[in-house]
């Protein structure tokens with residue numbers, strides 16, 4: 001099978017994991033945790049990294065750490081994974097949606113200012129499928145309106161906005177290291193920040209808010225979001241290869257784009273002049289004039305032995321939120337079209353040039 005989103009694990013990861021097993025450091029104590037946090041923070045140009053169990057709880061911890069008063073509004077794209085809105089809602093905050101940009105599929109930053117109210121306290125930009133959000137308008141708005149930025153960088157390890165690494169833009173910035181992300185720990189996540197106070201709050205939160213000076217004495221409600229040394233051992237070895245990984249993904253993206261250029265009925269991923277796209281997943285959007293939607297096209301590809309994955313379904317179309325009275329009657333036409341017409345092609349780090357050619361040739365044949 002042509003690999004869709006499988007990880008690439010090598011001997012360095014195995015060696016690190018064996019060290020954990022040999023020494024018995026398999027819980028959340030152990031040197032790989034701090035090594036992994038330091039390496040990843042340094043790579044992203046940040047002061048502090050706090051490793052947690054996954055990307056979803058990284059967003060939750062990030063939102064928690066900001067101490068926004070309950071009922072505060074957070075502006076977030078509708079075209080994203082549910083983790084973003086879970087983090088907002090679970091912290092007693094109110095999600096306010098914006099549509100996607102038709103080119104980058106990231107939040108349409110032109111819509112954000114119009115959504116700011118006296119209750120707005122934060123913006124949660126989400127970089128989508130490897131391409132950065134246009135950050136400058138958001139940073140400017142955050143400065144003038146005194147808003148915090150909760151950055152979701154789970155899909156853009158190594159991507160850049162105007163030469164600066166994604167994950168470098170939030171008061172708090174969240175990563176996932178799930179097995180299909182650019183670098184992985186199996187399950188895992190991290191929050192980055194430059195603020196020592198926020199870093200300390202995050203460390204405390206992930207570990208039940210134990211007090212340093214007196215254990216089993218608590219002044220805040222924490223949780224257990226700890227990452228294990230075993231997982232960090234994998235992550236640490238992966239960070240060492242991040243440049244290679246980014247290069248591989250970009251080669252995959254460029255090759256797909258070259259092969260599919262000019263293909264009728266097909267919108268391909270972009271790379272804006274201010275962006276470095278890492279093509280986490282190579283997405284395509286079918287023109288409605290093709291008479292096909294993403295479900296139809298995925299079925300055709302599957303018949304040819306090619307597995308794909310659908311795009312996100314917008315948060316305003318999720319029963320879980322509509323049932324809570326959120327987003328009722330709201331319409332986001334770009335996100336709705338992306339959800340129906342978009343899918344991503346096999347994009348694993350282990351995919352070969354021959355396999356990319358096979359996929360591209362098949363896509364072209366089916367659309368001709």
Ligand SMILES: *Cc1c(COP(=O)(O)O)cnc(C)c1O
Nearest residue numbers: 054055056081083154155176178
């Ligand atoms: C994967 C992902 C997450 C969640 O990460 P998990 O580790 O799977 O919990 C959050 N945000 C985005 C944009 C993601 O792609």
